[in-house]
Amino acid sequence: MTDRPLVVVSNRGPLSFELEAGELRTKRGAGGLVSAIGSAIEGTDARWVAGALSDADRAAAERGAVASDGFNVDLLALDETDHRAYYDVISNGTLWFLHHGLWDLPRRPRFDRAWWEAWDAYRRVNHAFADHVAAGAPQDAVVLVQDYHLALLGARLREKRPDVAMVHFHHTPFASPSELRVLPDAVREELLRGLSSFDACGFHSARWASNFDSCISAFGGENAMTFVSPAAADADDIRTVAASDACARALAQLDDEVGDRKLIVRVDRIELSKNIARGFLAFDDLLRTRPEWRERVVFGAFVYPSREGLPEYQAYRQEVEGLIERFNAEWSTPTWTPILYDATDDFPRSVAALRRYDALLVNPVRDGLNLVAKEGTLVNEREGVLVLSRESGVFSELADACLPVHPFDLVGTSDALHRALTMPDDERRSLHEAGARTVAARTAADWLRDQLLSV
């Protein structure tokens, strides 16, 4: 593929550190990005540059690069105030909202003085990453920069190290031109200039690549090469978990709770783009308009809190929990609770739910990919039906292996759930097999190869 040395750069690394009795110990990192690309990188010679996010990480950073658990991790200590502004205000509070179209525009965003200072901090953190990579990257390395946190890294790295090849990969959607207009002109230009200074920009779906191209056409910027490369689920990892004792225990417990009823499942972070509230509203419509489902179906919601430092996420969690209470109060009977809510981030239990579902609801407002649709397909044991939003990146791969839903259409979602739960065996099998073929067709190594072929 390439014999050039490889450097991966991301905000969060594949390992984090803990201090135990004065000793630094490594811990496998969590998060979607790490699970999507970690298996592609693990065991290679690649150097992985990431931010030091805790005191233990910063202590590790001082000691230099660490080889552990199959990774060569090189942590970078950052100014803590800058890092908070870069991470909370710009990355998660601005760029995430921008690319997912999540603004409530009459109210947010507000580019006030604190925000403009945060944008300066975002630039400084990007430059700090660039300078660190510039100082440490081997001659002629290929540098794979991950996600919207690091959009400005390329412009700076290019100046210092013209020998390296640079790829940027967005794990989120990319905003359309009309959405990108929400950024102040100077910021929009700096962002596009930053991204187009990479040799190539990658996306999980052709829609996001096409949005990026349209933005470059509409607002100018060098034409970076774009490529499309959906991430693969880590089949070995999830099958290992599915075969574990912890998962077997969780499945037995879930069987007890569900009994011989049908089971709808969702597994998500509680996140504004995931559309959890409308999922429950559609379920309420199902129970209201098709009384035959009362006492005959359980909605297992394995959804766990995320980004609780942002007030928008706290508010959304409250709304979601309010709906669960309301619908459980309205529909429960002495022997049946319609919504089974589990907010603990318990991976074996989530995998047990994926093994057991009759319908898997993945209905995001918008999503870069949505790996859970692939993970469910990999481990489900009942030929369950995937009910999938047209606005997820993975829809372009799984359109023929799902019941498509429009995320804002409660009636369409309710109808799709009904159809999923009543689908004849042969139809279910055929959908499931189509999904299994698609999911098996790509591995993490394919994803990595696409990055390297792009430069």
Add this chain to the structure above:
Amino acid sequence: MTDRPLVVVSNRGPLSFELEAGELRTKRGAGGLVSAIGSAIEGTDARWVAGALSDADRAAAERGAVASDGFNVDLLALDETDHRAYYDVISNGTLWFLHHGLWDLPRRPRFDRAWWEAWDAYRRVNHAFADHVAAGAPQDAVVLVQDYHLALLGARLREKRPDVAMVHFHHTPFASPSELRVLPDAVREELLRGLSSFDACGFHSARWASNFDSCISAFGGENAMTFVSPAAADADDIRTVAASDACARALAQLDDEVGDRKLIVRVDRIELSKNIARGFLAFDDLLRTRPEWRERVVFGAFVYPSREGLPEYQAYRQEVEGLIERFNAEWSTPTWTPILYDATDDFPRSVAALRRYDALLVNPVRDGLNLVAKEGTLVNEREGVLVLSRESGVFSELADACLPVHPFDLVGTSDALHRALTMPDDERRSLHEAGARTVAARTAADWLRDQLLSV
């Protein structure tokens, strides 16, 4: 121009009716659309078909077309339940939000069963208008259909009356393709098919026409001819008001209140797209960061309630009023109240404010045109400076006659207000003269001619 007979169709007509002691009397209608096109139609032979919106209107509808006040008005009685669904749920609660990009997508819209029934009602009301026009329009008439309320009228009218030419004009922005995806597929298709069955579709600004073309390219539909024709302010009407005694009295009162301070003015409906809250936040930034303005400037906000039947508008009004209270509590001195808030819809008083401003703030999140920018330019007596959002349709006409602002950028807006209030006389004069030339260059007759030339 044309000697074909003319029929105008809009939800709200140029006249409404009142019952006084059993007698029907006409009253000149209010609203932006009527003021924008009424002066073009007044005194012509055109027939104006509009909905009957009150009991008196419905009584008038029973008696057939009425000639009064320079208009030939033909009111159409509609099923009241259907009309409410068509007007509140679809027109103002869905299409307005869609075209202005005002959704809070994690929460709204929700296409539930009531919404789908409202969409059926929207179609029925559009068909009722089409059938009424089909029955009454003279042979070979040109039918000018106004605004987003009546997007489906053309498809039905075309079937019944192939002899007539049909033009649709959007007084709002038009959604970009990514925004149009928010509608359910079937609805999006019906809407685009409906609009593209007109012979031509008109818009106030090239941006909205280009969005419409992009939607047709992205989702299919016949390619309707598009044209761009910004509405003109009614110069005679506003100058008559400006010369009235009521306006003189209001100006004297305003002079008392403002004294020798500088005056920032805004005149708007309290409406989610108008960006009233951020205007006050920018003003707060101005007072905070440039202490020299304390006690030296007044912000006159002539903003009056609108669409109070929609909970989103009530909530926004509360937020706006909360900000006014907060900033007045924070900055007031015994002799100075920084924000002068007037929520009465008093046109002579608003015109007095337009005569008197040093800076006119027109900072919408997005706006089809925004006629107040032109009206201010027509009557202002101090060579005041227009601070204008890049996201208003009128920006394409007045870009060289204003200080442009990005509606989400509080710092940029604060800076622009400061610049407007400190601009040297010759610069102000040159901006003002550029604006006056542009505004004088178009009349209501030009707008009407553009409609007729389009078919």
